[in-house]
Amino acid sequence: MGRWPGGTQERLQEAAIELFTERGYERTTVAEIATRAGLTERTFYNHFADKREVLFPGQDVFVAEVRETVAAAPPEQSPLDAVLAAFTAGSDWFDRHREAAQRRRKLLDAHADLRERERAKVAALGEAIADALRARGLPDPAATLTASVCAAAHRLGTARWLTDPEHRTLEHHLRASFEDLRRTARTW
């Protein structure tokens, strides 16, 4: 058991989302977040690099998992299939957190600051995929271009997943987006 009440990061994240939705991102100070979580401002910065980062928990872990899954995919699998498989591998975790993801999306959409950080995360995902594809033997520029388009398809798929009134699974939307991608690419 921890010496201090555990789950510090989680408590900070919950406090942040609460306050952001209550009074908006800009009108919430880091000190307020920390206080609601029963901590101090300095402790917040011990856990998150900056104020935005509290809205992207586990993102780096996800990117690392995708990188490793793609790199470890069977050699006969096509690049696109390998990436799609890596995306769908842990997609049920997201399905179980769909509502939280929707609340988060609302916040991101409302603030350019946060969208900018999200773009950086998507870019990091793309670069991780490019690394993994190169590790699989795919040379540049194919690796870079394929990785970029996979990141774009991932973005499209999650966007549809979050707005789907029928609540179909993330895997469904990712597959559909990759299929759209293949269809569209044939017209280029």
Place this chain on the structure above:
Amino acid sequence: MGRWPGGTQERLQEAAIELFTERGYERTTVAEIATRAGLTERTFYNHFADKREVLFPGQDVFVAEVRETVAAAPPEQSPLDAVLAAFTAGSDWFDRHREAAQRRRKLLDAHADLRERERAKVAALGEAIADALRARGLPDPAATLTASVCAAAHRLGTARWLTDPEHRTLEHHLRASFEDLRRTARTW
């Protein structure tokens, strides 16, 4: 004639690049930039939304031009060709500023902060292209996906342009990147 010595933005930009290259981005304050330009910190913020923005002059104008050029392209032109034409339309301006672009790139590469802003600019370019393609009648999701891949190809092309030891033109590298894109897309 200006009431004050003109070219305020330009002077601020030059001062910023000088100081950033001299002692690094983080160890340069906005006040120092303004002082070197013969102005005050407050004036800096009258011209640029934040410290990073001083490194992206005219970016919004470029994005707007691309949007309009793509939207006004002849209807029989394919989406990819329309975007490529828009990219190459003003590319000689960039050729004339190649060295400055290289110095700028060094700065961007050295600081995650600045790369993040660059990603946001690329994303804005992609969304402008998507708008223009939709205005030309291309439906989603093709518009979104095509726009994303065009932005990626643009990024690839400029990267090669800036590192080409033979100093070939930006238009050359953009065409080559789009050709690589078409070749790669056939493998998907």
Place this chain on the structure above:
DNA sequence: CGTAGTGATTACAGAAACTGCAATCAACGT
């Protein structure tokens, strides 16, 4: 049972980014 070690949290001070508002200034038109 005492004590040193460990890792998280905290207190504090301070630099720097950024904003709001009112005042100032230099040119211009009338």
Place this chain on the structure above:
DNA sequence: ACGTTGATTGCAGTTTCTGTAATCACTACG
């Protein structure tokens, strides 16, 4: 001469983020 206009400035203030050292709660060891 005089008011208008738009850019620049002064200044106060909030907020983000960092460096440093101290404190705290628990653990392991002698």
